[in-house]
Amino acid sequence: xxxxIELTEKALxxxxxxSDCREKVLIDSMNYSLEAGGKRVRPRxxxxxxxxxxxxxxAAVPFACAVEMIHTYxxxxxxLPCMDDDDLRRGKPSxxxxxxxxxxxxxxxxxxxxxxxxxxxxxxxxxxxxxxCCAAVNTLAKYAGAIxxxxxxxxxxxxxxxxxxxxxxxxxxxxxxxxxxKAACKxxxxxxxxxxDKIKAASLYGESIGIAFQIQDDILDAxxxxxxxxxxxxxxxxxxxxxxxxxxxxxxxKELVDELTQAAIDSLSAFDSDVAQLKEYALQLxxxxx
Numbered sequence: 001x002x003x004x005i006e007l008t009e010k011a012l013x014x015x016x017x018x019s020d021c022r023e024k025v026l027i028d029s030m031n032y033s034l035e036a037g038g039k040r041v042r043p044r045x046x047x048x049x050x051x052x053x054x055x056x057x058x059a060a061v062p063f064a065c066a067v068e069m070i071h072t073y074x075x076x077x078x079x080l081p082c083m084d085d086d087d088l089r090r091g092k093p094s095x096x097x098x099x100x101x102x103x104x105x106x107x108x109x110x111x112x113x114x115x116x117x118x119x120x121x122x123x124x125x126x127x128x129x130x131x132x133c134c135a136a137v138n139t140l141a142k143y144a145g146a147i148x149x150x151x152x153x154x155x156x157x158x159x160x161x162x163x164x165x166x167x168x169x170x171x172x173x174x175x176x177x178x179x180x181x182k183a184a185c186k187x188x189x190x191x192x193x194x195x196x197d198k199i200k201a202a203s204l205y206g207e208s209i210g211i212a213f214q215i216q217d218d219i220l221d222a223x224x225x226x227x228x229x230x231x232x233x234x235x236x237x238x239x240x241x242x243x244x245x246x247x248x249x250x251x252x253x254k255e256l257v258d259e260l261t262q263a264a265i266d267s268l269s270a271f272d273s274d275v276a277q278l279k280e281y282a283l284q285l286x287x288x289x290x
Contacts, residue, residue, distance in 0.1 A: 008043040008068060009035075011061045015069075015118050029099040029107035030114075033072050036090045041213075041285070042067040042184035048281065049185050049202050052273045055192020062124035063136055063187040066115040070144050071180055073111035076104050078153070115140065128191050135190050143183035152176025156241070164242040170211070178210025201270030208264035209282050212257045216286060218243040219253050261286040 012034050019027040043064035050060035079086045079094035080101060087097055096104035118124060119137050128136075142148060152175030159168060185206035189199045222245045244253045264282040268275040 004044045004047040005040050007061060008040055008064050011065050012068065015065055015114065025099065025103055026106055026110060029095060029103050030111055032098060033076050033095050033107065036092055038090055040068065042071055042180060045181065045184040045206065046188040046191065048278050049188025050192045052271050052275065052278065053189050053192035053194040053198055054273065059128040060188060060191045062118050062121065062127065063191045066119045066140060067180065067184045067187060069111045069115040070140065073108040074149060076108040080104060132190050132193060136187050139186050139190065140183050143179040148175055148179035152179065160241055166247050169242055169244065169247065173211055173214040174207065177214040178207050181210035181213065182206030197270055201267045204267040205264045205278070208260045208267065209285055212260035212286055215244045215253050215257050216288060218245045219250060220289065222250060257286050
């Protein structure tokens with residue numbers, strides 16, 4: 001995992017535009033959030049599935065960076081006053097608290113577009129091939145857009161103060177959280193030229209751990225502190241949003257996390273390589289405490 005993180009973080013720096021320009025504040029804002037760290041869940045999944053499908057590690061690098069850029073842009077926008085209005089992200093002031101709302105908004109926009117520039121770059125095409133890069137662009141656009149992550153955010157916004165039922169919550173989280181995790185798993189397979197059965201299995205793995213990840217987030221939001229999580233807690237309750245914990249209770253939520261984690265592990269039977277790392281990773285995400 002350490003190797004994957006190092007590869008990702010070095011490449012992210014290389015893909016960022018040179019900050020020696022008039023718009024330096026924009027590049028600094030983009031870099032501020034990219035450098036904020038985090039678990040790098042999505043890049044790791046790209047690399048893990050690339051390895052599982054016996055792909056070339058270097059071919060996965062642009063794909064991993066593109067997913068992380070999309071994820072980072074979504075966090076910048078989520079924290080804005082017009083969205084969740086959060087002042088902390090990963091233990092640091094949110095982007096808009098440092099650079100202002102206008103620059104933070106534009107930094108998110110710039111990271112979104114940079115992701116697709118990276119996926120379609122000459123370097124990516126040389127490493128993974130035109131067919132893989134085209135498929136990656138289509139996959140990431142689909143899962144990040146109106147019927148994916150952005151659509152999930154809209155469901156989140158219109159569900160405030162409505163006591164949304166569990167069916168709405170599941171659809172929202174499938175789109176808002178799980179879609180980008182599914183994209184990462186699929187992009188790892190695509191970068192390795194895997195067949196459709198493996199890509200489908202990777203998608204199921206991503207969907208399962210994505211929903212489990214969100215339920216675990218809701219659990220931590222209910223039982224942890226700001227110091228432990230590095231971000232505000234209880235904001236969903238303050239904004240009148242339904243959560244898995246508010247609808248089902250903590251014990252039922254823990255059971256669901258275990259069931260989804262097992263479904264993710266079962267999906268790995270489609271692969272003929274050593275799946276121990278991805279089994280362990282699913283378990284780690286389910287048991288994380290921050």
